Amino acid sequence: MNIHEYQAKELFDRFEVPSPRGQMAETAEDALKIAQEINSDLMVVKAQVHAGGRGKGTFKNGFEGGVHLTKSAEDIGALAGKMIGQTLVTKQTGEEGKLVRKVMVADAVDIKHEYYLAVLMDRETSRPVIVASTEGGMDIEEVAESSPEKILRVFIHPLAGLQAHQVRKLIVGLGLKGPAAKAFGKVLKNLYRLFTSLDCDMVEINPLVETPDGEVLALDAKFGFDDNALYRHPEVEAYRDIEEEDPREVAAAEFDLSYIGLDGNIACLVNGAGLAMATMDAIKFSGGDPANFLDVGGGATEAQVKGAFNIIQSDPKVEAILINIFGGIMDCNVIAQGVVAAVKETGLKLPLVVRLEGNNVAAGRETLTASGLAITGADDLADAAKKAVAAV
Ligand code: ADP
Ligand code: MG
Numbered sequence: 001m002n003i004h005e006y007q008a009k010e011l012f013d014r015f016e017v018p019s020p021r022g023q024m025a026e027t028a029e030d031a032l033k034i035a036q037e038i039n040s041d042l043m044v045v046k047a048q049v050h051a052g053g054r055g056k057g058t059f060k061n062g063f064e065g066g067v068h069l070t071k072s073a074e075d076i077g078a079l080a081g082k083m084i085g086q087t088l089v090t091k092q093t094g095e096e097g098k099l100v101r102k103v104m105v106a107d108a109v110d111i112k113h114e115y116y117l118a119v120l121m122d123r124e125t126s127r128p129v130i131v132a133s134t135e136g137g138m139d140i141e142e143v144a145e146s147s148p149e150k151i152l153r154v155f156i157h158p159l160a161g162l163q164a165h166q167v168r169k170l171i172v173g174l175g176l177k178g179p180a181a182k183a184f185g186k187v188l189k190n191l192y193r194l195f196t197s198l199d200c201d202m203v204e205i206n207p208l209v210e211t212p213d214g215e216v217l218a219l220d221a222k223f224g225f226d227d228n229a230l231y232r233h234p235e236v237e238a239y240r241d242i243e244e245e246d247p248r249e250v251a252a253a254e255f256d257l258s259y260i261g262l263d264g265n266i267a268c269l270v271n272g273a274g275l276a277m278a279t280m281d282a283i284k285f286s287g288g289d290p291a292n293f294l295d296v297g298g299g300a301t302e303a304q305v306k307g308a309f310n311i312i313q314s315d316p317k318v319e320a321i322l323i324n325i326f327g328g329i330m331d332c333n334v335i336a337q338g339v340v341a342a343v344k345e346t347g348l349k350l351p352l353v354v355r356l357e358g359n360n361v362a363a364g365r366e367t368l369t370a371s372g373l374a375i376t377g378a379d380d381l382a383d384a385a386k387k388a389v390a391a392v
Contacts, residue, residue, distance in 0.1 A: 343371070
């Protein structure tokens, strides 16, 4: 799960990670009021969407930039009015962009230097890693590409936690001195405590800035939380903004399905995560593109299968459906009944390729045949993938 910058700021406040004074607004009038309250020489108004690259983004109506600095409260109100209700396209939103419903108005900070700082879960070493760079404020992937030596990595043993020598290593590596070095150390410790306490899988601050007075503040924030641990943090779960999420994934979550939306046109309905991955590979290998990852799980019910099938059919990108079931615990007939029940309601609008094998497969095939649906049968996974690709 991701959250907005203004929500991240609340978590920063709680864990004593300094960030500029600011507040969220849903209308231009409220943005103006907040700016009048902040009443500082320079202020910033920022579009709130679950995507980075806002500063360099462009609205679909041509208005440039999702982050604006200005001196007057009236300007803040006017800029907020130009952003709210408009669709912002950034490097991270995809070309469809994201509708801006909220902005954050904050104090603008005098910046001496912009750094990059993130705590991530590293899958290779199964431990948190701190990633830091002197090249903050820009696209970190680009920095990693063009000057990888400018990216520092420190791996943390999860039981030992962040060690003093690791903090020093980062301070020296970033060239921080005096009060800024001390302030950075405190930010790092508090950020790591936040990361572990809230079961994050990513906290990225870009930029983390040093001011001329030696203060260190987080000017931006991107959070990712481990969904499996969210039940331990109801206050974090309350930050969920489903309007920012893929509607296909929101619907799938209602049915407890493991679903990830992708950009291709061949929908997959599979049991087991490994088989689902193999199915996507087989589609790619045959020259096609999967529209989703979907694992209905080992003990799926007819209602879940029906739900899954409806999500697939309502996705406008989908041009063919591939069902690949290897019944172990899963009863092939439950899948067949779920599919038939879903199609009875909505009709079958797309080519459907089915490969069923294993537990109770004869009954499953019988259910499909008896339904009279136009189904293309397949002998094995490779055959199924080929037929699905040929159908689009
Ligand atoms: P994004 O990464 O989505 O473009 P940021 O929050 O990083 O958005 O803002 C882009 C840039 O705008 C920052 O790199 C920084 O230079 C500037 N900026 C953002 N917030 C502030 C602030 N409170 N004070 C001063 N400058 C800011
Ligand atoms: Mg940023």
